[in-house]
Amino acid sequence: MRRLAPSLLGLSLLCALALPAAMAAESGKTPSPKELLDHAKPEEWRSPDPQNIVVMQLPQGRVVIELAPDFTPRHAENIRTLVRGHYFDGLAIIRVQDNFVTQWGDPEDDDKGDKSKLRSLGKASKTLPPEYTRPIDDKLPWTALPDGDVYAPEVGFSEGFPVARDKTTGQEWLTHCYGAVGVARDVGPETGSGSSLYAIIGQAPRGLDRNLAVAGRVLQGMEFLSAFPRGTGALGFYEKPEQRTTIRSVTLLADMPAAQRPKLQVLRTDSPTFAALIEAKRNRHDDFYTVPAGKIDLCSINVPVRDAK
Structure with a gap:
């Protein structure tokens, strides 16, 4: 760029x-x-590069997500593999926690799910090294915000993404602002493959920064992700199958017919x-x-x- x-x-x-x-x-x-x-x-x-744009079609409308391969390259590539394998098609919105996140993925991956019915990841990796931070790269665009920050020595924007950095450690990372798309995981840091994703729908939970990989951000469609009924189970998970919203399809912009591509x-x-x-x-x-x-x-x-x- x-x-x-x-x-x-x-x-x-x-x-x-x-x-x-x-x-x-x-x-x-x-x-x-x-x-x-x-x-x-x-x-x-x-x-944006069509290879980095994910289009999720919900019954309510279209959600457009831009991946961030300069910050989380392994997760971006694994998500592309999952999308091209139609992994997300027919899965669901599984969790909506008020003032926090909307999460989607395989309902059987929940603690109460039947693991024998889990959808295959196909050619995608089941585990990935954590990509919570990356070395500061002076070749990437950087627009500093001089007003200060509670969570990092320096913050600003790079390629449209809100970013924090610490020059003493030489690291920078994507932040959990409204609309950020993160990679859900278990306790193990390598368990976040991108097969379950979440979008921040409330006040920015910046305490998650450097503890979860942020793989992208929502460009369009937050009005749909933020308007789902809140889950009544622990952490906002839906307790009954009928409460979930089925994902119609998830496609890479690069793989869509030219006439059907949203031009953003x-x-x-x-x-x-x-x-x-x-x-x-x-x-x-x-x-x-x-x-x-x-x-x-x-x-x-x-x-x-x-x-x-």
């Missing part, structure tokens, strides 16, 4: 600050996200418009917001997604 050279990055940030300032000068108010996005240039949007674009998080969105949210001032917060936390920033024109 293209990175901006330091001199150009500095210029882009100046432009980012100048844009909301100029718009505010005209109206006396902080520009809205829509106003800022309407001024975004075409090159500030990226089209994601705002580049190393772009001037993204920087302007952060600044506008940090120092919002209008008829309703009379006291700007002056700061912003990592998980309160949503990376814009749009249908390609």
Whole structure:
């Protein structure tokens, strides 16, 4: 992915600050996200790699997930293998815990399930080495958030994903913000294969960071994942089969007929418009917001997604 050279990055940030300032000068108010996005240039949007896009079709609608192979490459590849083997087709939403997660996979993999009826993983691996962190890679795009963080020395965005890092250990990792897609596991760190996944649907449980692999994030469809009835069993698991929602299909975008592919674009998080969105949210001032917060936390920033024109 293209990175901006330091001199150009500095210029882009100046432009980012100048844009909301100029718009505010005209109206006396902080520009809205829509106003800022309407001024975004075409090159500030990226089209995700079809090999990294998973499309899950539910009865309620479509959920689109972008995998993060630069951070969890083994899990991304195993999930691709599972999807191409139609592993998830006909499985179910098995758990919805309020203010926490929606989880999907094989119902027989639950503690009360019949393990003799477990669906075969096909060519996918049953176990994988944990991918909770990765070495900091200066070749990856990085947009730092200077407001501080409770859970990490430094946070920011890379390739559209919220990321934390610690330069003293030389490690960085994906964070459990709203919409993050993680890999469920048992106690053993190698037991998370990607055959059971969860999406964060509540307040960001950042204490999970570096304890579970985050394999991607939801680009579209959170309105479906967050609206399921909450499970009544322990940890939000559904206690009766009729409570579960059946997954109609899960497909890689690369394997879908061109005419059926959702055409999405994601705002580049190393772009001037993204920087302007952060600044506008940090120092919002209008008829309703009379006291700007002056700061912003990592998980309160949503990376814009749009249908390609």
